[in-house]
Amino acid sequence: MSLISDLRSLLTIEQVSQNETVVNHHSRDESYHTPHNPDVVVYPHTTEDVVKVMTYAKTHNIPVIPFAIGSSLEGQVIPVRGGISLDMTEMNKILEVRADDFLVCVQPGVTKDQLNAELARYGLFFSVDPGANASIGGMTATNASGTTTVRYGVMRDQIRSIEVVLPDATVIQTGTLAAKSASGLNLTGLFVGSEGTLGVFTEIWLKVYGIQESTIAVRATFESVEQCVKASTMIMGAGIPVTRIELVDEAIMDAINRYKSVEYPVSPTLFLEFQGTQKSIEYDVELAVTLMRDEGLSSVETVKDEASRRKLWDSRHVAALAFRASVKGKEQMATDVCVPLSKLPAAVVDATNAIKEHQVHGGIVGHVGDGNYHAILLVDPHNPDEMERVSMVNEQLVRFSLACGGTCTGEHGVGLGKKKYQLLEHGSSLALMQAIKHLIDPTSIMNPGKLIDE
């Protein structure tokens, strides 16, 4: 009982918990990875609280695993070696909105939706949309992206500065608030995507954007997934500034129809969004439709009013959920490769074939403007044969991606599930990553077992 009493004496009684429900909640994320309990859950309120916990953890060599919403998809928040699950959800204040600078400073527990609700009052929005209502801290730690990345970039592109409590309990502030800088080594970019293995984020300065004048959404169907992807590549090649360009395959469209009681054509579909001044986006939509016709467009629907747009995007957003609901008693494993744009049609055809070949129940959705797609594979985790076949599909997709210069994970991160591909992907640079991890966290107390093998 010394762990809990020590931590309670450093903080307050309410900030430290070993309640079974609480501990269980902190043992898992939204992935198929096996849960593991932390020894204790701690709720810091301030940077000073985090410093106290980190000093204690360093002295006693106890793992510290930052946690917030638990929406990670590769086991990033699972305390595989026990220790302290550091729940950041009570550090959830929006500290400063600087509308004139298009900047905002938040604590890590602030969620994406919470931030956007506040920013709307200023006519602003935060661009990264990974689907889940994730925390900004978690999105920073995993370099999250999503449907709007094709236009606005990934999480790393939005971050100006991070306050980090390092494993030795010192506090640093990376970067500045300037739009660009050529000063010093780029630590901000190094901490973004480090999955809690290099320190705990306590404040984050983010870039935000003005809400655009007009929005048009388009749903376009094709005969094949390959045609969809080729049409997407043509639109990107023409430099049309789409805000979103998303693929949903036939199997998943069918699941959406049943889940949402809608009647969309059961065909490979592109969902597109255009934002800007009304005149400019009308022109962009016209051009995009012309290009899609060249690639064999079957049907197209253009919607402008907010209710219809919401309905259309809601269908895309529930895709994974709808697909999982379409087969009873299965969990979902999503692949996440990202390939150079020109390789995407072949990659998606290869994935479709792999799903057929290994007789897996799977469908494909993708952020096709970035070359990033997910094969959503439904699997019974208690069926070893099925798990094996799903694993072979995953393996084949990753190897295809790496062979053509892509990555094993475009946005879900490494966590536990993609560690086995790190040497293949990074080659001799993996040793340098390990050396940097060892430099910053020599006793490996920060989220051990994730991202990089020490």
Place this chain on the structure above:
Amino acid sequence: MSLISDLRSLLTIEQVSQNETVVNHHSRDESYHTPHNPDVVVYPHTTEDVVKVMTYAKTHNIPVIPFAIGSSLEGQVIPVRGGISLDMTEMNKILEVRADDFLVCVQPGVTKDQLNAELARYGLFFSVDPGANASIGGMTATNASGTTTVRYGVMRDQIRSIEVVLPDATVIQTGTLAAKSASGLNLTGLFVGSEGTLGVFTEIWLKVYGIQESTIAVRATFESVEQCVKASTMIMGAGIPVTRIELVDEAIMDAINRYKSVEYPVSPTLFLEFQGTQKSIEYDVELAVTLMRDEGLSSVETVKDEASRRKLWDSRHVAALAFRASVKGKEQMATDVCVPLSKLPAAVVDATNAIKEHQVHGGIVGHVGDGNYHAILLVDPHNPDEMERVSMVNEQLVRFSLACGGTCTGEHGVGLGKKKYQLLEHGSSLALMQAIKHLIDPTSIMNPGKLIDE
């Protein structure tokens, strides 16, 4: 003579030089910093050549300073401790153009103009334009930016992957060719901007863009620099996707008129560029002019044909040269702070006052859409009193910038000249930068004396 004979035996006789003219050429850059000769100049042709030189340098503890065009502005290429100036200009091949992927692979000695000439054949262009016809290796090392950064981002935003020869002579490849990745620690971003202090770049994969359909250039004059900057901030705030938005003050406009024999109004001026589809940019220009009128626009010229646009931008590009030519016998020292956008009007007013107060001959140009501006200060380096006054102006501008969350250098880099501000700017995170430098280059043979004090 063992240094030169050793290196010649490792490479070829022609690849190693101690010719006085050659050595002198490698002793300086375009800054006011004191030149220092290297002991020898080496011209590698392949990654393998670089590995040989690095192995030798490591064994004998000899400094290695990557060099190409020598256009750095803070002494980055000056061999302050002698050693090997590693001239990359003979590694100047464009290795691969992947038009479908909007990617290109180059050797570090390829120049910006050379690359753009080749890309034009594919309807593509490389976006970063720092003014000088710099090498891609140098631009990568300093995280260069320039006039188009407001639209396309800095050098770091363009780089997918770098082949680096580390100080221990191992070769790594950072990143992948995918548009986004959440795999591993972000080493690419760490090497970009490291100013040759972490290794030698031997291959660089860059993002390129499709040439836009139409371009419109605008020259707009105002009564005060403050009005210019406020108008710029309004245009940025409205989300108009300008390609360039540049400030030139009255003193420098006067110098341009005399240097180029043109007759522009001698007033604070904004130069703007808009690129996109013809309809959309006509609308953007209309909106921008309306916003500028609200801020007190005096006169405006809109030009569409290529010859007139070239003439207009040529005036902006020669600004520093014209200003230097306006006073005989002076060298130029340029400040390079970058501040959050809302602080820019006050920063520019403060700079104007500082120039007056210290009786320095100075003018202001700026990439005002990014919050980055340069006070160009003319100085006789042999006049200690004048040097002292120029130095006080520089100091005042940097302190103003850091106090409002900005950086001491937006794009010129740290080199020798901004090292003294690193602790003030980075605080406790400077120690981590130093630790990373020490980790990668424990004996400090890579460009010693620059960026970070070991």
